[in-house]
Amino acid sequence: MKSPDPDDTPILITDAAQSYEEEFATRRRRYSIMMALRVPCLVLAAVFYNTPWLAVTFIVLSIPLPWMAVIIANDRLPTKASKFRRYRDDAEVPRLERKDHPVIEP
Secondary structure, rough: OOOOOOOOOOOOOOHOOOOOHHHHHHHHHHHHHHHHHHHHHHHHHHHOOOOHHHHHHHHHHOOOOOHHHHHHHHOOOOOOOOOOOOOOOOOOOOOOOOOOOOOOOO
């Protein structure tokens, strides 16, 4: 059997990239989660204003969150590194030997 031309071979649907809308929604969700983490840090800093070192710790933790949120949201989503079983041409598949098997007659 002749191997198909590489340009004519269809790709698996799982090999297809995620659509722009889905990727954008994922990135926007990541950004929102990261920015939402900043609010509790600032609220906790206000709650613990009597303990200055703890309040400063929460404020310091909240400072890099916007920067990290932008970096993570603008980063490309990771690609899947999974392997799929694809059709292989008969020439590539090793064949079992066909032997005559002795039969014991009664």
